[in-house]
Amino acid sequence: MNRTGVVKALTLLLSTAAALAPVIHALNMYKWDIRALVTPTYTPPRVDFQMEPSGVRFEGRQIYVTFKLTNLGEVKVAFEGLNATAYGPDGRALAPATLDEAVSLPPNSMKTLTLRVNIDEAAQNRLISYFKEGRDRVNIGVRGEASIRVLGSKVTAPIAASFEISLTDIKTMG
Amino acid sequence: MGLLKTLSLNHRVNLLGLASALLLLYTASSNKPWWTMAGGLEGESTFSAEVSPFNIAVRILGKPVTVPILPYLNLAARLSILLAATTILIGSLLAGKPWSRPLLSLRGLILPIIFLAGLFFGLNMAGSYVGVSLPLTGESTLEYVIPYGGLNIATQTPVRAALTQEYWIALAAGIISALAKAVHGRIAPKR
Numbered sequence: 001m002n003r004t005g006v007v008k009a010l011t012l013l014l015s016t017a018a019a020l021a022p023v024i025h026a027l028n029m030y031k032w033d034i035r036a037l038v039t040p041t042y043t044p045p046r047v048d049f050q051m052e053p054s055g056v057r058f059e060g061r062q063i064y065v066t067f068k069l070t071n072l073g074e075v076k077v078a079f080e081g082l083n084a085t086a087y088g089p090d091g092r093a094l095a096p097a098t099l100d101e102a103v104s105l106p107p108n109s110m111k112t113l114t115l116r117v118n119i120d121e122a123a124q125n126r127l128i129s130y131f132k133e134g135r136d137r138v139n140i141g142v143r144g145e146a147s148i149r150v151l152g153s154k155v156t157a158p159i160a161a162s163f164e165i166s167l168t169d170i171k172t173m174g
Numbered sequence: 175m176g177l178l179k180t181l182s183l184n185h186r187v188n189l190l191g192l193a194s195a196l197l198l199l200y201t202a203s204s205n206k207p208w209w210t211m212a213g214g215l216e217g218e219s220t221f222s223a224e225v226s227p228f229n230i231a232v233r234i235l236g237k238p239v240t241v242p243i244l245p246y247l248n249l250a251a252r253l254s255i256l257l258a259a260t261t262i263l264i265g266s267l268l269a270g271k272p273w274s275r276p277l278l279s280l281r282g283l284i285l286p287i288i289f290l291a292g293l294f295f296g297l298n299m300a301g302s303y304v305g306v307s308l309p310l311t312g313e314s315t316l317e318y319v320i321p322y323g324g325l326n327i328a329t330q331t332p333v334r335a336a337l338t339q340e341y342w343i344a345l346a347a348g349i350i351s352a353l354a355k356a357v358h359g360r361i362a363p364k365r
Contacts, residue, residue, distance in 0.1 A: 002273075004272065004276060007273045007274075011261055011277060011279070015254065015258075015279075019250050019253070022250040022253065023250055026243055038242075038243050039241070040239055040240065040241045041241075042238075042239045042240070043237060045235050045236060045237055047235075075236065076218075149218075151218050151219065151220050151235050151236060152213065152215045152217075152219055152220040152331065153214065153215070153220040153331040155327060156327070156329075157327045158325045
């Protein structure tokens with residue numbers, strides 16, 4: 001073999017070794033279990049929060065419902081908006097409910113989230129009618145979609161919550 | 175012929191080969207990504223990918239995605255390019271020898287082409303698997319619906335992807351190495 005042939009063969013040999021040696025080493029490390037070698041592994045962070053009603057206050061024709069919001073997950077969660085409706089105990093829509101202000105929760109933290117329910121005269125009369133049915137307290141449900149920010153993504157998630165009001169509360173509305 | 179004589183320092187050195195070898199050495203020793211993708215709003219990262227043939231880092235919601243074979247493939251690519259750079263360097267410095275021509279490798283050009291093709295194929299595969307369209311370059315918004323207890327959680331994530339300066343340097347190194355190989359036959363004496 002001439003020198004050019006030797007150089008060609010040597011180059012080919014080294015190239016093959018450079019390309020294959022690490023792969024063969026990997027296969028050896030994983031006992032030739034190709035599936036284990038090519039299967040991606042990923043453990044997503046926990047995204048979890050808990051919402052508990054903590055109080056109701058009335059200001060004019062607006063009901064402010066506060067919830068204790070606890071971030072039980074591993075990532076920051078920000079509640080940025082709410083497109084929801086408050087429903088009476090008969091399931092009929094009462095009034096629109098919105099988020100009073102955005103709430104940002106770092107992992108393992110607790111903050112207060114306030115919903116604002118705008119009650120017009122018709123809704124107020126409907127609320128009063130529930131008490132005329134002999135109820136002492138009325139359960140109001142809120143259902144809709146929350147706009148949440150999770151690590152740079154906008155998430156629209158269904159949300160449901162409920163709170164109770166008394167006749168005394170309604171009377172403070174005037 | 176005058177230009178060739180100048181570029182080869184009177185048929186002794188392949189200067190194009192030297193330039194490509196140095197660029198390839200830089201490319202193979204750099205850990206900077208050739209292509210990046212970032213998803214998220216206002217500095218918050220939903221996911222990120224920094225990819226080169228020598229290093230791949232993917233994070234989703236702040237947690238890394240690992241594939242055991244990838245570091246070994248990255249090492250194989252790095253060794254291959256280091257070897258190509260070394261052989262080109264030797265072949266270019268010994269351009270006067272008739273046996274130097276096989277040392278001029280085209281792997282420096284093949285790798286950026288395969289990288290781009292692999293990226294295109296990989297993004298299409300990943301996109302069809304997850305059900306979203308992932309851009310090779312540019313900006314878009316990924317919309318993804320997660321079924322959760324009979325309800326749907328809709329997510330929107332702006333995403334930006336780009337080939338970096340490192341990729342273009344690697345491609346330039348590859349093109350120069352191809353040119354070096356093309357002119358080498360006229361520099362090296364025939365057997």
